[in-house]
Amino acid sequence: MGMVGGGRDAFIGAVHRMAANLDGQIELVAGAFSSDPEKSRLSGEDLFLDPSRVYGSYEEMAAKEAALPEEERIDFVSIVTPNHMHFPVAKCFLEAGFHVVCDKPMTFDVEEAVMLKEIVEKSGKVFALTHNYTGYPMVKEARQLVKSGKLGKILKIVAEYPQGWLIKNIDAEGQKQAAWRTDPTKAGASSCIGDIGTHAENLGRYITGLELEAVCAEFTSFVPGRKLEDDGNILVRYKGGAKGVLYASQVSVGEENSLTIRVYGEKASLEWKQEYPNDLLMKYPEAPRELLRRGNPYLSEEANKFSRIPAGHPEAFIEAFANIYLEAARAIRDAVEGVSVGGPYDFPTVDDGVEGMRFIQTAVNSAKAEAWTRFER
Amino acid sequence: MGMVGGGRDAFIGAVHRMAANLDGQIELVAGAFSSDPEKSRLSGEDLFLDPSRVYGSYEEMAAKEAALPEEERIDFVSIVTPNHMHFPVAKCFLEAGFHVVCDKPMTFDVEEAVMLKEIVEKSGKVFALTHNYTGYPMVKEARQLVKSGKLGKILKIVAEYPQGWLIKNIDAEGQKQAAWRTDPTKAGASSCIGDIGTHAENLGRYITGLELEAVCAEFTSFVPGRKLEDDGNILVRYKGGAKGVLYASQVSVGEENSLTIRVYGEKASLEWKQEYPNDLLMKYPEAPRELLRRGNPYLSEEANKFSRIPAGHPEAFIEAFANIYLEAARAIRDAVEGVSVGGPYDFPTVDDGVEGMRFIQTAVNSAKAEAWTRFER
Amino acid sequence: MGMVGGGRDAFIGAVHRMAANLDGQIELVAGAFSSDPEKSRLSGEDLFLDPSRVYGSYEEMAAKEAALPEEERIDFVSIVTPNHMHFPVAKCFLEAGFHVVCDKPMTFDVEEAVMLKEIVEKSGKVFALTHNYTGYPMVKEARQLVKSGKLGKILKIVAEYPQGWLIKNIDAEGQKQAAWRTDPTKAGASSCIGDIGTHAENLGRYITGLELEAVCAEFTSFVPGRKLEDDGNILVRYKGGAKGVLYASQVSVGEENSLTIRVYGEKASLEWKQEYPNDLLMKYPEAPRELLRRGNPYLSEEANKFSRIPAGHPEAFIEAFANIYLEAARAIRDAVEGVSVGGPYDFPTVDDGVEGMRFIQTAVNSAKAEAWTRFER
Amino acid sequence: MGMVGGGRDAFIGAVHRMAANLDGQIELVAGAFSSDPEKSRLSGEDLFLDPSRVYGSYEEMAAKEAALPEEERIDFVSIVTPNHMHFPVAKCFLEAGFHVVCDKPMTFDVEEAVMLKEIVEKSGKVFALTHNYTGYPMVKEARQLVKSGKLGKILKIVAEYPQGWLIKNIDAEGQKQAAWRTDPTKAGASSCIGDIGTHAENLGRYITGLELEAVCAEFTSFVPGRKLEDDGNILVRYKGGAKGVLYASQVSVGEENSLTIRVYGEKASLEWKQEYPNDLLMKYPEAPRELLRRGNPYLSEEANKFSRIPAGHPEAFIEAFANIYLEAARAIRDAVEGVSVGGPYDFPTVDDGVEGMRFIQTAVNSAKAEAWTRFER
Structure with missing residues (x-):
């Protein structure tokens, strides 16, 4: 997966990464971790990423990842920015052909939400909203x-x-x-x-x-x-x-x-x-x-x-969060493999958003x- | 004390009696336990009361108790009837010169509540409302x-x-x-x-x-x-x-x-x-x-x-209820003894009602x- | 009932009294509250007792109560002294014809316990041990x-x-x-x-x-x-x-x-x-x-x-204690009335002791x- | 890391893997997951491992991994077998030059434990025991x-x-x-x-x-x-x-x-x-x-x-387990890098074992x- 947001001094990005790591099914390989390119670069270093896939902006990331061969590029992006950036980033990646996992609340306002729903439906891509509880x-x-x-x-x-x-x-x-x-x-x-x-x-x-x-x-x-x-x-x-x-x-x-x-x-x-x-x-x-x-x-x-x-043996917050990722990953895998046998999936959707x-x-x-x-x- | 209401199939009357008993400072000696004189009589028997002080109506009780010599008659009445009877009973006993402990809500409506406040103030008697919590x-x-x-x-x-x-x-x-x-x-x-x-x-x-x-x-x-x-x-x-x-x-x-x-x-x-x-x-x-x-x-x-x-060693509901009675009893004792050194008292008043x-x-x-x-x- | 021990600076005596009061079935009418006669007298005053029934020693109490007419004298004694006094006091009252409620542990040692069991059995009286839990x-x-x-x-x-x-x-x-x-x-x-x-x-x-x-x-x-x-x-x-x-x-x-x-x-x-x-x-x-x-x-x-x-509406320690008293009182009442229909009784006995x-x-x-x-x- | 034990129907192996995954610092790359080579192979498949690094026995694994170039071979092995296999596997890998993370109890008996302590000390390698609590x-x-x-x-x-x-x-x-x-x-x-x-x-x-x-x-x-x-x-x-x-x-x-x-x-x-x-x-x-x-x-x-x-936001069992891995990984990293600035480390050692x-x-x-x-x- 790739990530937009979640740089060094962010909180929720780290949670998303742990949730994605936990079950060994998802690997973070690319990111635009900050609107500040230098901070994005340093965050990528912290995460042992290939510098060539740490981007200075989400637009750059969407474009360059889409240009990679299908087997190399990310399957989906995880959006962990402040609220006002959810819509433009999701739109950008959906339209570039990527599946999306997005933090909540889904958008800045209802208008964006309704537009996003249309974009998701038109794209045919998986869109999962992390109402993690x-x-x-x-x-x-x-x-x-x-x-x-x-x-x-x-x-x-x-x-x-x-x-x-x-x-x-x-x-x-x-x-x-x-x-x-x-x-x-x-x-x-x-x-x-x-x-x-x-x-x-x-x-x-x-x-x-x-x-x-x-x-x-x-x-x-x-x-x-x-x-x-x-x-x-x-x-x-x-x-x-x-x-x-x-x-x-x-x-x-x-x-x-x-x-x-x-x-x-x-x-x-x-x-x-x-x-x-x-x-x-x-x-x-x-x-x-x-x-x-x-x-x-x-x-x-x-x-x-x-x-x-x-x-x-208690499980807790990260495991619950990872369950959202597991189901989103299952849907994305089914979509990537062109099968639709796996549903229904148990994760919050654009309708919930x-x-x-x-x-x-x-x-x-x-x-x-x-x-x-x-x-x- | 005397009691109005709280006959055989009532609930809160028994709680009031246990609360009053607990500390050995208050003794139940009279009652009009039901609007049904026979049920009142039987309830009095259950409680080992002198039959001559088990009354068929609250009016009778107020009148006859008031007619007893001061050292024999009850000091206060405890009112444990349904809500609509709180006001008439309280009024009756206050005007007959008795202190009153009354269950909540204080009256049937706001109008009665305001009137009761006037009656209490005019009477100079103690009025305690059992917001027991x-x-x-x-x-x-x-x-x-x-x-x-x-x-x-x-x-x-x-x-x-x-x-x-x-x-x-x-x-x-x-x-x-x-x-x-x-x-x-x-x-x-x-x-x-x-x-x-x-x-x-x-x-x-x-x-x-x-x-x-x-x-x-x-x-x-x-x-x-x-x-x-x-x-x-x-x-x-x-x-x-x-x-x-x-x-x-x-x-x-x-x-x-x-x-x-x-x-x-x-x-x-x-x-x-x-x-x-x-x-x-x-x-x-x-x-x-x-x-x-x-x-x-x-x-x-x-x-x-x-x-x-x-x-x-836990204490619980009855003890809390008894604390209201203890404070009301302290106020009543002070009033009976003509001293006012004991206040302020910690029990709900007519103003709370x-x-x-x-x-x-x-x-x-x-x-x-x-x-x-x-x-x- | 009467009480031995439980004077002014004692703890458990007050608990026994509240437990006995709670249900309005038992009345404290006599006591030898301390081995110090003056302290006993003052404790009796605190409890509004008739001074003639506040005794300077338990032996005096047992003798004088036994000399009272049957309908006036206590039905049972509650023993709330330190452990070493349980046996002599219990023995004294049992042999004077009274039922006994006794705090735990029952006696000073096993020998006394076995002797007490014999005394209880010989007396035919009720003996209840307040393992209150x-x-x-x-x-x-x-x-x-x-x-x-x-x-x-x-x-x-x-x-x-x-x-x-x-x-x-x-x-x-x-x-x-x-x-x-x-x-x-x-x-x-x-x-x-x-x-x-x-x-x-x-x-x-x-x-x-x-x-x-x-x-x-x-x-x-x-x-x-x-x-x-x-x-x-x-x-x-x-x-x-x-x-x-x-x-x-x-x-x-x-x-x-x-x-x-x-x-x-x-x-x-x-x-x-x-x-x-x-x-x-x-x-x-x-x-x-x-x-x-x-x-x-x-x-x-x-x-x-x-x-x-x-x-x-929680009940707690005093109510549980009172349940021991209620059952003991039921047994004593049955014994006093010469009936034995009420048993079995649910209170700790001399065998438990x-x-x-x-x-x-x-x-x-x-x-x-x-x-x-x-x-x- | 590599793993010995933890095949398809095991329990604790999966926990170790999640704990190792969580923070994105450790990657499972090799294993001998079962004493049954076929079961080991299938377990490796489940985990998306390179088949060439899924071994039929722990001895084979230790030998072949040790033969790999230093930058390719595992840094440490995680031992998650039943108790009686802890000692031979740990000995084998320590002597082959690998650091070890081992489940508890450390060995089959005290004699093995004392021997293992000597082996660890002689090896100079990190040995961490997963008393995970x-x-x-x-x-x-x-x-x-x-x-x-x-x-x-x-x-x-x-x-x-x-x-x-x-x-x-x-x-x-x-x-x-x-x-x-x-x-x-x-x-x-x-x-x-x-x-x-x-x-x-x-x-x-x-x-x-x-x-x-x-x-x-x-x-x-x-x-x-x-x-x-x-x-x-x-x-x-x-x-x-x-x-x-x-x-x-x-x-x-x-x-x-x-x-x-x-x-x-x-x-x-x-x-x-x-x-x-x-x-x-x-x-x-x-x-x-x-x-x-x-x-x-x-x-x-x-x-x-x-x-x-x-x-x-509660953390729980897996996170605690991962903390043992984090500290062991820190010690191993320090050892691999030849520095010893990082200690003391907070994980259970062979002495605890x-x-x-x-x-x-x-x-x-x-x-x-x-x-x-x-x-x-």
Whole structure:
């Protein structure tokens, strides 16, 4: 694979590389790691890459890789830039004939998202969006439990994602991760909900299949001078009558990545916490609670095929991330080999990306209007 | 003390009696345990009471007890009836010269609450409202931690109280506890928020001292035929800029009494769970989390004076409830003895009751309007 | 009831009184609260007792109470003195015709225990030993689960009870609770194992019914100058082939009362922690773990009849203690009323006391011999 | 690197490969994956290896790799065979000039261990033993906390490692992982203690630096027909006066890999659970408990340099395993480059292996003698 973004002082690029490395199926061979060519070159050195395939810009990379013989050039590109660059880079590589793995949120705004969907469909290429939390085996189990009807009709979803790292104004102090995420010209119309609220939304949709109908959002910028919200609380209505609460924060002091989801059905409820991802708690009206743990034979095949090691030896974030890569790689391999026997594939798609961008935009609109706001689709 | 309500098939009356018994300072000597005189009589028998002080109605009880010599008659009455009877009973006993301990929510509606406040003030009697969760020592510690400034300015409160017991339509089947709570002529304008959401509201206010400014509520009756909501989700704005999420449910399957509160400040955050009440978790931006446990010398005097046994031997619900009674009893004793040296007292007052009723009413209004609604005070 | 011991600066006496008060079935009316008559008198005042029934010595109390008319005198005495006084006080009251509730360990040594058993049997009176942890509803559930065969044959028991309060030499500084527990003339041949290890032993026996066959113990006095062990680790063999590990400590810094038991069977295992007593965890070889919670209808009648309030409102230490009193009171009432329909009763008996003393003595012998030591029965 | 063992139906080989892959610093290029040449060949195919470097035996591999030009041949071999093959394979490769990473327990018996130590020292090569649990960042933090004196003098260590997977006689049914572990000709003199008890021992020594002085062990084969113990309970004495309890089991039904260690010092205590490895709990005599979490700036440099991603995004088993590889690779790289500036290195050495084998042997001897048994060194 090749990579765009993820240079020396980036964070998520390294995660993508470890996720891609883990199973020995994917090899990083090319990259444009920074908009600064020198920084890109140095990053390539760190990664033991052939200097001839470390590029100064993504356009150069797309062009030169496409010019390589088919058996030499990259199969796909992994896009790990700030949000505003996702669309142009994805467009460029898709149109140059490459498959794409892209970080979330998918684009800068809904318009780009809809355009990207068209481009992907026209290209016939694989496009995978790294809503990585859906890669956890116990999230896949949760999805299967809902599908199987064990929870009955879903009544309520409570999804929360509090972090605390932006309580200090580190964006103003130039901390790079903070700076672009709070800059409307790079992050888009939302910071907190766009960066992490969208994970909570995606997780709820992945597990339950429910689509949003309307939201009522409250956005707050607690840190003075911040242009985008650092805290968002949202009431949620799903098609079909389920209700929900979704909130995210970057200023909930002392929280790390406490993404938690509770799904309440008529017959049973489930609870999963990202920080303790090997456990899934089921609650019943008239029976003991059940604690399901990753890697056990009593879990569904859909969950267990994404486990690598036996129960009790925990797997975690990188392995879940790698599961997204494994499925994307499987789809890409099938595409490269011209077969289509392998699907369906279990990774987030461009449709998930469009829905995610709609969620962000509708929440932004609702927060501005201080009113319930319906989804436009 | 005397008791109104709490007969044979009631629930909360027994809790009040155990709470009153625990410390050997309060003795139940009279009661009107049911609107059915025969049931009242039998309940009195169960409790080994002198039959002459088991009354057929609360009016009779108030009159006859007031006619007894001062050293024989009850000092106060404990009101444990359904909501709609709180006001008339409280009024009756206050005007007959008795102190009152009353279950929550305080009255049927805001109007009654305001009237009751006037009656209490005019009477000069002690009025204690059993928002019992504020009796837990670690809740008192939480309040002290906020007061001490350890959390800094409070930014956000997340308070939740999911239960699952009303997922079946047991109210329609005549289960008494369910039936009156879902009957608008007995419970008032709200079921779920009135019964348990109000505990979550009170808990947040007790710990932080923050007052509500506006709410945006979504009420749902998930069980067909139910006249009042069995699930409520509320966005919350506090005076001074703090925000919050408050939700409660009676149809969150498998939940028992999972009242949880998280308070996020600029400097630190706290988390407390009613089902594991001896623990209080503190989170800091740049230091390890702290787990504070009831009964330890490092806690505040305000918390520790409400502990009965050493750390590691858990205390729980009944002890917390008894703490409300202990403080009310202290106030009553001071009043009876004509001294006022003992205050301030740490129990919920008629003012808390008025605020609680305003919260219920404003949430009901907001849910109907599907819009943000400001508090009128 | 009457009480011997438990004066002003005692700890466990107050717990016994709260446990006796809780359910409104038992009234404290007499006491010899201290070997110091003046302290006894003042303690009686604190408790609002009739001064004529507050005695200067237990002998006086037994004699004068026995001389009262039957309907006036106490039904039973609760003995809450240091260990060395249990036997003489119990003997005195049993022989004066009173039922007895006695704190643990039952006596100073095995010889006294065997004698007491004879006295109890000869007297025909009720004798209840407050191994209070067996009063927890979820411990009773654990026992039922073993009885029901759900765990299959029991293979292993791991019971631990670490505390940390004696890490400082507070016994040398005169702290009363510490001083007598570490004084071989008052506590007996063991401190740590006698005081708390014996609870762990009793708990394992209560839940599984297994009897000890041999132990290999290591006793250590970590704090210099201490005459008895403050830490004990024991390998255990049960009759029938089960094995075990049992350890206790008073110098495990930061531990409070972390009594924990794990019982491993051929078919399933269970785990219970005293500090979180409303939960019972079941583990299976090929099924999800189950978390059973107090107060739910899926529990056994044997557990639920000892619950007072609904699931999710925690009960704790005092309620468990009160369950011992409730059963003892039921037995005493049956005895007083001359009926024997009520049994069997669920409280620890003089036989449990004898077994507990044998356990302490055998562990002491083993630790001295540094060798496996068989039980003599 | 090259690998010996770890063919198609092996377990730990795949873990070693993922651990080696993760950070993109190590590449698997050769292997003798099975004693069955055909199986070795097929396993090599699965791994996309050049067939010319997939060997039919480890001897062939060592010889042929050594014959390759220095820049082509492997730098080190990873040995992931059953126990009895560790020694001959390690000897062969060390003597052929290769560095070695070897699974635990290091050898079949103490004699081999001592010989291997001599061979390693004579060779001057790097030898790393994969006691992988010491690779967890929070285990490294625990070690630093002890080193820093924060716990004061260590008094007691409780280390436990219960598993349940061998409750059924799957070894008799030919399950390969079970079969060799319970076969004295392949596993050595111990099964349960050799396989997992040795991890618990190593973990205690890694964290505290304490050396064992004597043990008193009880071994049991609960499953009929099993030749080696499937459960072991051990009392432990450390040099300098600390005491301990160490137990392991393969028949504790429902347990997965519940390796847990508690270290009690005079000033503070710590607790770490392998199944929730990002948390480390500290307990103090007179201060709140502290929950330390991986990836936070308040942790030691020694812990944080082994973290890959921010706090709250959990790392787990594979990452910890990879940390052993990272340090071994660093040492090997330094050796290859002829520098020795990089040390000291943080991975288990041949000395740890010798100590581990002594622990196993002494425990076996003690269990047979049913007596306390001192270490011979």
